Amino acid sequence: MFRSIEPAWNDDNLRELSGHIRSHLFFAHIRAAIGSAVQQTNCHPFRYGRWLFMHNGFIDGFASIKRDLVIAVNESLFPEIKGTADTEVLFYLALTFGLEDDPPDAVARAIGFVEAHGRARGIQYPFQGTIATTDGESMWVFRYSSQGKSRSLFFTRDVRALRQEYPDREILREVSDDTRLVVSEPVGDLPGAWIEMPEASYGVVTKGGDQLLSFAPKPPHKAA
Amino acid sequence: MFRSIEPAWNDDNLRELSGHIRSHLFFAHIRAAIGSAVQQTNCHPFRYGRWLFMHNGFIDGFASIKRDLVIAVNESLFPEIKGTADTEVLFYLALTFGLEDDPPDAVARAIGFVEAHGRARGIQYPFQGTIATTDGESMWVFRYSSQGKSRSLFFTRDVRALRQEYPDREILREVSDDTRLVVSEPVGDLPGAWIEMPEASYGVVTKGGDQLLSFAPKPPHKAA
Amino acid sequence: MFRSIEPAWNDDNLRELSGHIRSHLFFAHIRAAIGSAVQQTNCHPFRYGRWLFMHNGFIDGFASIKRDLVIAVNESLFPEIKGTADTEVLFYLALTFGLEDDPPDAVARAIGFVEAHGRARGIQYPFQGTIATTDGESMWVFRYSSQGKSRSLFFTRDVRALRQEYPDREILREVSDDTRLVVSEPVGDLPGAWIEMPEASYGVVTKGGDQLLSFAPKPPHKAA
Amino acid sequence: MFRSIEPAWNDDNLRELSGHIRSHLFFAHIRAAIGSAVQQTNCHPFRYGRWLFMHNGFIDGFASIKRDLVIAVNESLFPEIKGTADTEVLFYLALTFGLEDDPPDAVARAIGFVEAHGRARGIQYPFQGTIATTDGESMWVFRYSSQGKSRSLFFTRDVRALRQEYPDREILREVSDDTRLVVSEPVGDLPGAWIEMPEASYGVVTKGGDQLLSFAPKPPHKAA
DSSP states (O other), X not given: OOOOSSOGGGOHHHHHHHTTOXXXXXXXXXXXXXXXXXXXXXXXXXXXXXXXXXXXXXXXXXHHHHHHHHHHSOTTTGGGOOSOOHHHHHHHHHHHTTTTTOHHHHHHHHHHHHHHHHHHTTOSOOEEEEEEEEOSSOEEEEEEETTSOOOOOEEEOOHHHHHHHOTTOHHHHXXXXXXXXXXXXXXXXXXXXXXXXXXXXXXXXXXXXOEEEEOXXXXXXXXX | OOOOSSOGGGOHHHHHHHTTOOOSSOOOOOOOOSSSOOSGGGSSOEEETTEEEEXXXXXXXXXXHHHHHXXXXXXXXXXXOOSOOXXXXXXXXXXXXXXXXXXXXXXXXXXXXXXXXXXXXXXXXXXXXXXXXXXXXXXXXXXXXXXXXXXXXXXXXXXHHXXXXXXXXXXXXXXXXXXXXXXXXXXXXXXXXXXXOOSSEEEEEOTTOOEEEEOOOOOOOOOO | OOOOSSOGGGOHHHHHHHTTOOXXXXXXXXXXXXXXXXXXXXXXXXXXXXXXXXEEEEETTHHHHHHHHHHHSOTTTGGGOOSOOHHHHHHHHHHHTTTTTOHHHHHHHHHHHHHHHHHHTTOSOOEEEEEEEEOSSOEEEEEEETTXXXXXXXXXXXXXXXXXXXXXOHHHHHSOTTOOOEESSOOSSOTTSEEEXXXXXXXXXXXXXXXXXXXXXXXXXXXX | OOOOSSOGGGOHHHHHHHTTOOOSSOOOOOOOOSXXXXXXXXXXXXXXXXXXXXXXXEETTHHHXXXXXXXXXXXXXXXXXXXXXXXXXXXXXXXXXXXXXXXXXXXXXXXXXXXXXXXXXXXXXXXXXXXXXXXXXXXXXXXXXXXXXXXXXXXXXXXXXXXXXXXXXHHHHHSOTTOOOEXXXXXSSOTTSEEEOXXXXXXXXXXXXXXXXXXXXXOOOOOO
């Protein structure tokens, strides 16, 4: 992990490192801070064990429900929270709800929990954004907002299809068949390379074949 | 407030500002981080309303009791916690226990609370250090540690007495009669200028006359 | 002077300081770095003695002519150059050419020198931008580019006229009659408050009355 | 290259990177700034092409001779100077004098040049320090000061000899036979592992066998 509070486009260390680090799976995030401080411990992705987690969006009214959320984090995980960003708390909620065992269920429960507590405090649309998480092997990506107007998320079409369409593109020959990019907004200049993820959906990128499924938060169970 | 994560001796901004800011009371702190991240939101002093709070020392085993301490912070104060330092949590505990009304009582209760929860987790000496707090008019300083071996704290003798002893010292003529410096270690070269605060004591520096009193933490009340 | 490499809108120190510093004349600059490193010593304004100097623009092909420019800086001024930005070198050239005695002449000679050396290296349009400089009392502002398509510069109309037009605006009653703002782009929502400086012009803002004059670089004298 | 202005012991990025970067030769430097600004462009090592260069020491009176030194740098190299540190100028002087072809000769000429110009300005002891430079394959290290009281430099004894002396040390079995550490001060707890380089000497660490030789600056040739 490399995190910096300087603009990415002027960061010499980032440029140097990028030339020396290879990975079959990597996460990149540029943060436009709203609310919590600009400091390395608030930079995405957040990490716990083998897991990374990042988010393009926000928890609305976070200050008013932060205490509720933090108290719900598993006691043994609590000391691992290093910063003050809403996303980090969401990550530890998801870990509390079983992210390592069932990522879609845990994220659905974490967002459901945020929505329940936000609405209890009078916040109309508590959650907004897209999320990506990984255990280093597979990747889970989510697009959802309480308002139903989520920030965008795009993924690349199958690389083999792209190669046929753009046989002259060097980069398409360099990457493996199962390469998949997931981005907030399309990059580059290949029309037709990007497919937008639908509202309220999630995707799994994994070796055994990728999936695109619908997503809905799971509200917390009420005590009888 | 000016806070920076760069070494103070090379900070051009600090040098510039120091030449332009005047105050009848100011706090300065150099942090040697142990545990929590080096970031502006963890730099001392911490501030709430008119109050500043700083600390030379640590809460031992902070990670293991942080959750207990954070949950004890008044719900309305909770969202004001901006960083992750042990001292900031101690400050908000003291505010919860009435710092604005009775600083010595609130600090005694905050440290008593830390000691009770630390010992419950098997930590032998939960609190170490010296504390200074102010409402902008008066200043309260504390020296205490659970072990009875506290970090040092010194204050200056009465300025009028110092002037008589060192009539040639320009700086002593420039400052007012009720000037008082409180420091972790003596600075400068005036033998006899500094008096060490005793173990387990606190001082009040205020317009109506300063005081030096003994200090003891107040353990939390047990439920019957 | 306060300089920082973090985005101004998230800089807590800037916010704090702004509430405590008063001056009858101040400079503010946000740098979008092109070429030289993002570091405090490259942040504008640059200062020498009582003089501040800042620039919105660039010296084209600076790397290729930097040596020529640096060597032309007065030997006694040379050690004062603290950073690596093109603007700082331009400032020290202007100081070398008499900025402290005759700012418009010195800036005209500095830009003329840059143009001569740039063109000798095949650079078509060596200088672009607007400049502001001050001795703490008066302010000189310049708009010029070798191409004749200069970055914009606006100044406020006479405050008394603005007050008549907008009698309800509190801020216009708070400022003195001779208040003048000079900005790269208009700010706020007062139509008619801003006058654009013409191409190739400079202005003097001073107590005895402001002036707007035409500007032309002065090429270096050739040896016979 | 990774450079940072934060204390190395609290730098999370450094810790992360160190676990992922492997190299058969690496340089590490902690700077205690004296004179030039604390900024990444002044952090050692400096780099040009395949070459790295770092220095523990200083050029005395650098401000007064910087202009002389900078003007002597080859015109084509001049634009490569990115910061303002004395060591970077020394590096570009050494490159100007042929570092890439004959490192000991180039460093001797660069230091000789510094001494000649320093003494011409009345500086008694212009150069102090130890230097290390590499082309990525071999390493050249120097210990020298104009005063004859140079900062210390130590290198490790032959690894095979150390293994015999300390058969239980895991780390000695992990490293290859031709491993060599060169450090300003001995680290670790192996008495007898370190040999101090003599005053006015230089060493070459290379695959064909290491060498330790005497060093003397070469003064610039005078014009007839």
